[in-house]
Amino acid sequence: MKKGILSKNFQLFVTIVLFLVLFLAGSLRYRGFFSAQVFLNLFIDNAYLIIIAVGLTFVLISGGIDISVASVVAFVGMLSAYLLQNGWNPYVVMLLMLLIGSTGGFLMGYIIHYFKIQPFIATLAGQFLYRGACFIISTTSIIIDNPVYTTIANYQIKLAPKAYISISVVIALLVVIAGTIMARFSKFGRAVYAVGGNEQSANLMGLPVGRIKVLVYVLSGFCAALGGIVFSFYTLSGYGLQNIGLEMDAIASSVIGGTLLTGGVGSVVGSMFGVLIQGIIQTIIIFQGNLSSWWTKVAVASLLCLFIVLQRIISANRDKFKRKMLNNA
């Protein structure tokens, strides 16, 4: 029984251990690395990515993919900067962004399910559309100087005398908690796993497959837009070339966190640790001081390979185990 739980969450376990090992290694090697604020900065610097990864995790578990998220972030940044400059109420802007993200997700999900278009293609179209729309608004970067935005951006929630987090971190953690509950304890969440495991079976078991598949993209669009808002707190500007390739970082985080790209397996917490691992590698490279930040990509690439191989070995072992059981029976 105990062993079963461990093997089920084995990869999550490996991910968390890896995170701790990296943190420990950084602490031993660099002066000033081992501090609460370095740890909290991982969350502060990656809050938006965590939020995006949570939404994307659901898409991946359902067996789909969403590569439009990075463009959504850029578009949300751009449009909110533009609207704020024109004197819109900041709260209305935020609501509008969430609505745009969700609607875009709905449209992509609808096309994917009802017209049987591959998710990759449908969301590629979305990616181009959002990215192109950024430059219709402006080809240059727009500064955000709305007082509500700057206040939220600069607000520090003190956890200890020398440790603080931003409001974005609170939002990100709330999203992770909500995502976890949804994945584990809601009918929708479990249906997402079922659809990812075997869509045809899910259908015959009476699950509303179409609705679930569309909802998954709505959720991803919503999270991407929320991530976009949080990202504009972080940069206080909008720019059309922002975050190119971010969707791949989010996908990589999910995979490192144990999500199978074939669907049916994965966890929200795993994806969060996936993001944090990427963050910590980045931090280590900054502390090292003499390395280009592109080494982060090299390190993440090797990790990805490692984890994909690991997943393969786990599932191969399971097959072997199954065959053994069959033979014994």
Add this chain to the structure above:
Amino acid sequence: MENKEILLTMRKISKTFPGVKALNNVDFTLRKGEIHALLGENGAGKSTLIKVLTGVESMDGGQVTLEGKPIHVKSSQHAQTLGISTVYQEINLCGNLSVAENIFIGREPMAYGMIDWKMINKRAKELLNNLNVDIDVTKTLDSYPVAIQQMVAIARALDISAKVLILDEPTSSLDAAECKELFTVMRKLCNEGMGIIFVTHFLDQVYEVSDRITVLRNGELVGEYEAKSLPKVELIGKMIGKDYEQLQQIESAKKAHMENKESYLTCKNLTTEGNLKNLDLEVNKGEVLGLAGLLGSGRTETVRALFGADKILGGELSVKNTRIRNNKPITAIRKGMGYCSEDRKSEGIVGELTIRENIILALQAKKGMFRFIGKKEQTKISQQYIKLLDIKTPGCEQQIKNLSGGNQQKVLLARWLATNPELLMLDEPTRGIDVGTKAEIQKIVLELAEKGMSIIFISSEMDEMLRCCERMVVLNDKKKLGELSGNEKNEQVIMEMIAGGKSV
């Protein structure tokens, strides 16, 4: 038995598909507490009748009543709420979810707006205990063998509703012991008042478990019979609509040649990757050799080893007195072997390719990829086999996935016949195929043997084996128990050998 209360009636059911009258005024009656077998060849209308009953297809005419009240089933979900549940042949559950979740997904009990996992696990455990299955329900479904998965599917169906249970080919992937287990459960459910509709190809099982039999043919009702009072031969006659003659002919064809014994293949003390232990085997030219045994006894492993699909770890394999080392499928093909695997869908056909391409595959592999067979030549070969084996298709450019199971099997046969093999290994070549095509395939096998081809034949149906094979090797637990030939071999002896687990 006659006075049992009527549970479900279907009267004058008709259904037309474009160009085909799938059901024509069919009647069907299910009583409380009975197991009712629904039989017929492929295309007889069994599955259409089931689909109409479960709301997957709508009917064109007719009336259905459940417990005396007329019902009109709109969808499979509607059928479930009315009390009609189906367990399909291919298990329709999700392997990545836990056993308990598979039983309850879509209808999870909730507490405080969240899924109540404790309740789910507890109730799943109870449900499975009722079916005599005691397993850890929190493990994922795919960590259990197919038989258990089948039970989980039944548990799900039962928890949804408990009036009519439809089992569509539930035993096709179970071995004898597992079938027994399933039958026990079926009888138990009947005693609790449920009506069970049992669709199957295995006639022995029909007699083992059913109270009543309804036979369909070409979309029409042939009749409803008490299982006790309908002999098997008559039943087959009713299903295929022709006399038993065809099957009798096979019997006589076989007896025509029995003598000349020239060895084609021998193996000594073979131990393989597939866990075979110390197997001695000899295959003669022009004989049909049967491999008998239960599921998992080593039948498939034996042919896989001969064909080079499993590695040989010890012992000797020789073909025509030359020893073969490092056997691989391509070596085996070039030595003149062919192998139709038991898993037609995943190890046999390539669904997206045409019939012609499927037939040519093995021949092209044998020739090597630099000696391409021209399209004209390919078409010629395909058409020749379509005609020879009577494959029912509009032409050789059809995608193979559009053919019926029986015709797919014939294409696979054609694939190997095109390579002109000296030894053809057929693993369950007639599984899931209707009686008429079965008889045809058996006939082809015997004709091939007569022309001098050696054939290794594997089937779960003892009747079929006895009818086709001259000699049988009985296997159990990956070991050879013994050989039987001529008059020694009959069902009783083989069963006793397997049951006793010792050589005769």
